[in-house]
Amino acid sequence: MSLNGSAYIVGAYEHPTRKADDLSVVRLHGDVAKGALEDAGLSKEDIDGYFCAGDAPGLGATTMAEYLGLKLRHVDSTECGGSAPILHVAHAAEAIAAGRCNVALITLAGRPRAAGAALSLKSPDPDAPDVAFELPFGPTTANLYGMVAKRHMYEFGTTSEQLAWIKVAASHHAQHNPHAMLKNVVTVEDVVNSPMVSDPLHRLDCCVVSDGGGALIVARPEIARQLKRPLVKVRGTGEAPKHAMGGKVDLTYSAAIWSGPRAFTEAGVTPTDIKYASLYDSFTITVLMQLEDLGFCKKGTGGKFVQDGGLISGIGKLPFNTDGGGLCNNHPANRGGMTKVIEAVRQLRGEAHPAVQVQNCDLALANGIGGALASRHTAGTLIMERI
Amino acid sequence: MSETKPLGRKIMSPRILPEVAPFWQAANEGKLLLKRCDDCREVHYYPRDICPHCLSINTSWFASSGEGRIYSFSTMAIKDAVYTLAYVTLDEGVSLLTNILDAEPKTLRIGQRVRAVFWPSEDGQSVTMFTPF
Numbered sequence: 001m002s003l004n005g006s007a008y009i010v011g012a013y014e015h016p017t018r019k020a021d022d023l024s025v026v027r028l029h030g031d032v033a034k035g036a037l038e039d040a041g042l043s044k045e046d047i048d049g050y051f052c053a054g055d056a057p058g059l060g061a062t063t064m065a066e067y068l069g070l071k072l073r074h075v076d077s078t079e080c081g082g083s084a085p086i087l088h089v090a091h092a093a094e095a096i097a098a099g100r101c102n103v104a105l106i107t108l109a110g111r112p113r114a115a116g117a118a119l120s121l122k123s124p125d126p127d128a129p130d131v132a133f134e135l136p137f138g139p140t141t142a143n144l145y146g147m148v149a150k151r152h153m154y155e156f157g158t159t160s161e162q163l164a165w166i167k168v169a170a171s172h173h174a175q176h177n178p179h180a181m182l183k184n185v186v187t188v189e190d191v192v193n194s195p196m197v198s199d200p201l202h203r204l205d206c207c208v209v210s211d212g213g214g215a216l217i218v219a220r221p222e223i224a225r226q227l228k229r230p231l232v233k234v235r236g237t238g239e240a241p242k243h244a245m246g247g248k249v250d251l252t253y254s255a256a257i258w259s260g261p262r263a264f265t266e267a268g269v270t271p272t273d274i275k276y277a278s279l280y281d282s283f284t285i286t287v288l289m290q291l292e293d294l295g296f297c298k299k300g301t302g303g304k305f306v307q308d309g310g311l312i313s314g315i316g317k318l319p320f321n322t323d324g325g326g327l328c329n330n331h332p333a334n335r336g337g338m339t340k341v342i343e344a345v346r347q348l349r350g351e352a353h354p355a356v357q358v359q360n361c362d363l364a365l366a367n368g369i370g371g372a373l374a375s376r377h378t379a380g381t382l383i384m385e386r387i
Numbered sequence: 388m389s390e391t392k393p394l395g396r397k398i399m400s401p402r403i404l405p406e407v408a409p410f411w412q413a414a415n416e417g418k419l420l421l422k423r424c425d426d427c428r429e430v431h432y433y434p435r436d437i438c439p440h441c442l443s444i445n446t447s448w449f450a451s452s453g454e455g456r457i458y459s460f461s462t463m464a465i466k467d468a469v470y471t472l473a474y475v476t477l478d479e480g481v482s483l484l485t486n487i488l489d490a491e492p493k494t495l496r497i498g499q500r501v502r503a504v505f506w507p508s509e510d511g512q513s514v515t516m517f518t519p520f
Contacts, residue, residue: 132401133433134484136514138463143472146461154459154497196464198472199492246439247432247481249474251459 004266007093007104008224009232009384011040011217012345014323014338018181018330020111020211025057026067028109028213028332033068036215041227042103047217049074049101051092053084055110055213055333064107074101080241081370082280082335084108085216086380089341090237092218102220109213110333130244130376141282142206144372146198149285151251153200155300160200162303163284164191167204167327169311170281174324176353181208182328191284205284207326207336214338216345230349235363236267236383243376255379256293256367263381264295269363271295274383276347276358277318278340278366281325282373287311289374290367291318294381313356322347322356337368341382348386362386396470400508406436409448414513419451419503421479432481452478453503455517462492475501475517486516495519 013035020028029052037043050072052060061075074095078087085108092104124131152158168188174180191204224231240262242255264270271294279290288302296318297305305317313319323329323343326336344364346352352361364384371377403411413420423430424438425445431438438446460473471487487495488504501517508514 126402127404129404129435130433132403132407135399136401136508137472137484137486137516138396138470139472139484140463143461143463147459147472147474150461151459151497198464199460199462201461244433244482247430247483249458249476249482251474 001097002266003090003093003097003237004235004268005221005233006097007218007234008221009089009216009234009341009345010219010224010227010229011036011042011215012342013039014214014342015109015212015332016179017212018179018210019113021114023111025055025110026063028111028211029056029064029107030068032109032213032215033105033107036105036217040217040229042217044068044070046103047105048072049092049095049104051076051078051088051104051106053077053088053108053335054079055108055335074104080378082282083337083368083370083378083380084335085337085341086366086368086382087239087378089216089218089234089382090239090380093234093237096218096220102223104218106216106218107213108215108333108335108338110335111211112334113209113211140198141372142198142201144375145283145285146201148251148289148374149200152285152288155252156303158288158303160192160202161188162307163205163288164188165306165308166281166284166287166311167191169306169309169316170321170325170327172312173322173356174328176355177324177329180324180329181210182324201283201285207282207331208328209334210330210332212330212332214332214342216338216341231387232345232348233385233387234382235385236263236265236269238262238266238381239378241378242374249375251374253299254289254293254369254374255377256290256369256381259379259381260294260367263383267383269383273363274318274365275361276322276344276364277320278344278364279320280336280340280367280369281321281327282331282336282369284327286369286373287320290369294365294367313358319356319358322352337370337380340366340368344384348384398506398508398514400510400512401514407434410434411512414505414515417505419453419515420448421451421481422446423449430479430481432483454478455501457487457495457497457499457501458482459497460487460495471495473517483515487518488516489518
């Protein structure tokens with residue numbers, strides 16, 4: 001069954017806060033749910049499917065259904081870290097195609113910045129079989145991604161300056177976003193001269209830690225056509241996990257080499273057709289890896305692709321993360337997948353900031369990496385079209 | 388302190404699940420054990436009762452040479468916690484997550500030969516780290 005055209009994204013909302021001192025996690029989820037419903041022009045009674053991941057409090061879908069007073073006939077708590085909302089869009093399209101729901105709400109929210117709990121992956125589950133073999137050695141997000149960057153440099157000659165261009169592009173976009181945490185335009189020199197966090201990744205190679213969240217409404221085509229918002233069709237989806245493969249560790253590629261082709265095949269398009277891409281940017285290296293694995297450039301040539309403004313809207317070959325992304329705007333709940341889809345929807349609707357709006361943006365891609373890049377993560381790819 | 392000894396950083400103790408108890412016992416005796424599948428003959432890591440390559444439950448422990456090469460590494464540079472996380476690919480073909488000890492981080496390189504050393508974690512259980520030859 002192809003999901004191409006089976007559902008539309010009819011509502012999208014991003015929470016304006018970046019530090020939620022006085023807002024609980026559940027309130028943030030509630031705020032974004034309301035915002036997305038208002039954006040779509042729908043009411044709570046229209047929602048019959050709900051999707052969330054591990055950032056939702058308590059029992060997840062059950063707790064949120066109770067808090068918001070939802071009457072549901074379909075729930076899905078697929079959890080794969082930061083890429084989860086991208087999988088949720090695909091799963092919502094599946095559920096709609098299967099007749100399990102008509103209008104699906106997806107929420108993501110969190111307050112790691114206010115809570116002071118950041119930078120580490122989820123607290124280790126003592127029953128996870130890998131934990132005893134890894135935790136004693138102090139793996140953090142930064143050094144796990146640092147190893148990926150180091151290996152990429154070794155294999156392909158990628159440089160810190162090339163990685164820095166990814167941050168430079170994000171900062172060019174963030175200057176136009178009044179909500180962005182980091183609005184200052186930075187240079188390659190600023191990035192490579194910022195303090196080293198974990199070799200070879202500098203502070204400005206890392207995303208921000210922020211509070212907030214976002215929500216999406218995915219609906220059946222007949223419902224989408226009755227609403228007043230521009231039509232954004234789900235055209236292609238793909239998902240795949242990648243892991244340490246029984247010890248055959250290979251840090252040179254991500255699971256996007258599997259999720260990407262599935263999404264492109266379902267959509268019936270190729271990377272050169274994509275006008276705008278939201279790429280998960282937990283670190284600069286994350287973006288570089290996805291560009292190669294999704295086929296925007298050949299493996300090993302990502303550095304060349306991004307340098308000299310390759311990702312800057314209006315200048316480069318592929319405008320990316322025009323909201324400033326995780327590198328400059330926000331990274332709510334330490335999960336960037338939701339905001340990736342939201343900015344892609346803005347671009348397709350023509351509602352991005354005029355300074356970064358891509359002309360005739362009719363085909364966009366959002367890609368997420370949830371977990372540790374290259375070593376243990378799940379990738380999700382979503383291709384959307386404005387009708 | 389230029390060395391990457393894990394001094395000043397807590398080495399969290401592993402929670403020992405029953406199927407890997409022999410691995411940890413051997414580590415306390417200064418040996419690195421691996422698992423090989425008796426059916427497909429593939430070596431895997433982290434060790435399991437069930438082979439991740441063919442799902443056979445016929446898997447056996449054997450002693451690794453404890454020697455290999457650095458596959459990749461990254462040195463954390465935050466406050467006192469200067470330590471080097473690495474993947475080391477053992478001569479038996481599997482890669483494991485570890486730390487590199489007793490080496491100036493700037494001198495480390497991918498492909499460098501290293502050998503296993505054993506370092507006590509918080510509760511005294513030894514864990515396997517590596518040091519350059």
